Amino acid sequence: MNILKKLQEKSKSFTLLYVEDNKELRESTLLFLKKLFKNIDSAKDGKEGLEKYKSNAYDIVLTDIQMPKMDGLELLEAIKKIDPDKQTIILSAFDNKEYLLKAIEIKVDHYLTKPIDINLMAATLLSSIETLELRAEIEQQREIIIHQSRTSAMSDMLLYISHHWRQPLNTIALSTQSLSFIYELGELNQKYLNEHIATNMEMIKNLSSSLDQFRSFFVPSPHKSFNPFIAINEVVALLIDTFENDAIDISYSKNKMDAMEIYGDVNEFKQVILSILNNSKDAIDHLKKENKIDRGKINFIFKCNDKSIDIHIEDNGGGIAPEILHRVFDPFFTTHNIAHKKGLGLYIANMIISKKLNGTITLNNEEKGLRVAITLSLLSTPPCKLAHQ
């Protein structure tokens, strides 16, 4: 298919910003570009271009270099800082070494020289669009993998929840049956009944809220900001009873974290925490079976930096053998032989933290076990505060 036709077919759903200070050239090029792009804007210098970009986040930015107020390279540098994945094209009368080197340094995607060659420009725009399409496809695949893997992390959680539920259910069952005894003994009065109803209702409310929490993992949450400390607490609240029953203590270095906002999907973050806790439990259970430890310990440590926070999760499960440490982030790497443990936990955790939450996750063997260190950029300034409750 002819390049122009192909471009015309694909370009309709993409947005473009064209920045050029020469009025005649800008208007004549716009005439051509408007035949391709439905959503297109133009600007007469880099400064105006950047302002427009900030409110519209165009998919492709096509710009001249030499312009008043802010030149094209400065403009693209600023845009790449905001959105490194957008497509940027230079269209310049100059191809001197200095400009080219600067363009490479700021990772400009294409460099075209004037006078404009329509065919070359069309081929370049098509290549940019195809890159954007490919990226969107990868993004979509990533979403699918993350979502599917959640069910695996959830199977562990379902086991925990069923433990968590058994005890209050037993208590409610026992106290319900005991009513007829109390009645036969002639001791059933209003006071007893009220107390009975109050305690049972409290337990029922707790069960219902843990069910809601559990369910909320599956409901897609819109991307927004969240407080990681609260998110961690919500995950831990669901697991803590079962972990304690299995002689694993979960503790926090600090009790409360204020004014701390991270941008992203809270359920994805919770999935990461759940996978890390599952892994610590696996390692601890293993050491306990071998009688190497009596009690498991998992400790959360929070640290505030200027623009980021560190979350460390340490356990006493013995850590990871140094010879496999570099492989545990690989997909399908596992040392377990259990159907639903497929070696995806850390792979997905790394994907979520680095690609979705713009942070880092590293693993280190400490004296007694593994330390998972997560660093996340904060949305909010002033920086977060740590406080004892």
Ligand SMILES: Nc1ncnc2c1ncn2[C@@H]1O[C@H](COP(=O)(O)OP(=O)(O)O)[C@@H](O)[C@H]1O
């Ligand atoms: N806290 C930990 N302590 C010891 N080993 C761990 C820990 N976390 C992860 N691992 C190791 O890393 C491997 C990969 O973990 P993961 O990606 O979650 O997959 P899976 O749990 O399905 O095996 C585990 O099989 C285990 O050998």
Ligand SMILES: [Mg+2]
């Ligand atoms: Mg795991």
